[in-house]
Amino acid sequence: MLTRLDRRTLLAGSLALGASGLALPRIALAQGQGTHNLLFVLLRGAADGMAMLAPVGDPGLAALRGASLDDYANAPRIGSFFALHPAFAEVGKAVEAGEALFVHAAATAYRERSHFDGQNLLETGGTAPYATRDGWLNRLAGLLGEAHKGEAPRALAVAPSVPLALRGAAPVSSYAPSALPDASEDFMARVGALYEADSELAGLWSRALETRAMAGDDGLRNLRDASANGALIASLMQGKRGARIAMIEIDGWDTHANQRGTFARQARGLDALLAAYKSGMGEAWRNTMVLVATEFGRTARLNGTGGTDHGTASAAMILGGGVRGGRVIADWPGLAAGQLYEGRDLAPTTALESVLAGALAEHFSLDPARALGRLFPGRAATPLAGIVRA
């Protein structure tokens, strides 16, 4: 039986939201930014929210997605309406443990369909592509520095170069495993001297040395092993000298053709990364939040080649030891022909910026309105509340 849902219903999962989690004492010390961690995972290429979290309770879904829905026959349900893609086995466990939630039918302010503009907007937090030059994650580092009257927390891109979301005034490091042999110490010292008078290169150089020292011998040759990658990020966020804010990008979500297999592989990779990261964070997971977002969603209907084209709303994921999880937050727009955005896409009903700002404000104990104003200026939306357990 299919259930009709009121369009304005806030969907809450049937899973008990972490009785154990609620019982955990909130440690006063953990309120400061000094011990709170954030990992932002950017899914580049427009990940399909309807494949990630299939609205199986919507009567319109079968006509749009056809045989690909077989994948969800035995998939874990969140509430009666949504089924999680089966490749997200570990995420599913986190949902069950009340440590992960989804926001569905969410989108940034961007309403066109260019990856590059969409990513630009999601990363800068501006209201129009290319209107803002720095990234919201970098501004968050600055904001935390001010709010807690200290230095900006260490920020790190786990990538060979710094993605736009992390670029800006606050210093940021980058790190990615390399198969190149280390340079000799003498040579490194001379390079340091060579760059002394060059402020840009000197800054890059000192940050590179710091992060490399932190990573030690990572034993990795590249960033492609999802699980090792998750463990690596966690290792770079350990202790006082570790990064408090980190970002990683995952490519490959642009599933224009044969989406079923590709999406499953991508999802398995993301799932393994998140699981290894959580396990690597150990005790610190309690004070850690992971935000997973993508630039926009995909067409509701499969195209002629078993894929989906660029669309509008998608889903976002929030995980963490303090998250009030086990549920899906959605003002479900429906999938009937008249309900789709421009007759083709899942319609956006939640502003992704308000989700991000709300989650970050609660996680870092910031004033929500101030967080929204700084990270995503010019937005009318209210920051979403109730993401973190009170």
Add this chain to the structure above:
Amino acid sequence: MSPVSIALNRFGYGLARGEQPPGDPQTYLLRQLDAYDPAPRTIAARAGTRGKTGEMLELLRSLRREMQQAGKTGMGGTVMAGPMNDMAQDNPRAAALAGLPPEYRAKFLEARRVLIDDLAVRVNVATASPAPMVERLVHFWSNHFSVSVGKPGTQFEAGPHEFAAIRPHVLGRFSDMLKAAALHPAMLLYLDQFQSTGPGSPFQQRRGRRAAQAGRRGGLNENLAREILELHTLGVDGGYSQADVTELARALTGWTVPGIGRVGRFAEDQPNGAAFVALAHEPGSRQIMGRRYAAGGPDQALAVLDDLAAHPATARHIASKLARHFGGDTPPASLVARLEADFLKTGGDLASLTRTLIAAPEVWVPGPVKFRTPFEWFIAAARLSGMDALPPQRIARVLNELGQSPWRAPSPAGYDDIAASWAAPDVLLRRVELAERMAQGAPAEDVLARAEAAFPDALSDTTRTMLKRAESGRQALALLLVSPEMMRR
């Protein structure tokens, strides 16, 4: 930077070991327009399409079928899951390859070998070139029409795409390059065009009933159409609508790569190894950017591309990108306007555009105006160090470590062309590590004199002092390779 240093470094790939710095900088650059060879021997031998793409895709299909069978019987599913997706990867790839039947393994290895050899040819031609500025243009345009070997089958065609669709046209007409590059098998495959068919085409009509019964849908894929408008021609603010994207996608139906299953039998050969299947083409006339295109075969898309190439938005878009590449991350508006006007006046004559660029005063500001990308830095370092040509495997590995493997950009927009994307801590450290290695195998005499020649009247006192203080010629060379002068142009 001095004008000679600008001619060498901002315009080109720097001085090669043994070369003398040029006299008049503009004359030096203009002569390269004549000295450029679009098809040196090594490239001519590799420019033809391999015709292997169809084979490769058929192979992948049968492999997928076998996997599904294996999955149903509960064996081998996970071992086999890797290779199609992970061919770009190293360790997982090796592991996945080991689990394959020999005939499949041989094909995957062949694809990788072909790709690596093409890559080495690209690098070695640029390193030895007497026209490094024009080689830079080749790489600029190749990035503009970016294809990625992350997609199975494209490994055979990424090299030929640059060699046959880009190189012959860098000093020719933009419209010719557009048609050759956007409709080359590499692009047709990379952006899913090869499997896009017109919903109203005879092929779909005939197939319709059977497919509907089997629950399959067939039809249009608008990926290539969208990227042609957004990235290759008009630019994202170029004034096109979703309706233009869909209409262009319809016009493009029928363009595919030969040798693929059902449709392949009806393919008519097109230039550069593409094919056109009339049965898959959407019938009827098209309306794109306010112009009407009569019903037709392969010519319908070609006519649209010709008009897009000549559109004022395209002139603006190309001018901005070229200005950014040579004139700085935020190029002066006067430079963009100068290039735009030339493009419009000549209808996209790229030789004229290059001469206008060379003559533009905005490109001769002392600077530096750009942070070198990893690929630019590597070619400049290889030229300056004068080391022997590296083996293909090594070249592929090094470029991967530096963070910029050609034909592997993360998106159809190609690699970024701004410092913010490349001037990062880890990227710098990798260059330092590699420089020390490169200097081990290169001639290391007279490094200071080579430095003065490579950056005439542009070497800083700090760099000069550090080179003098180096404990060996090799160390001096390694320091020169990572000096601030080498990092920027």
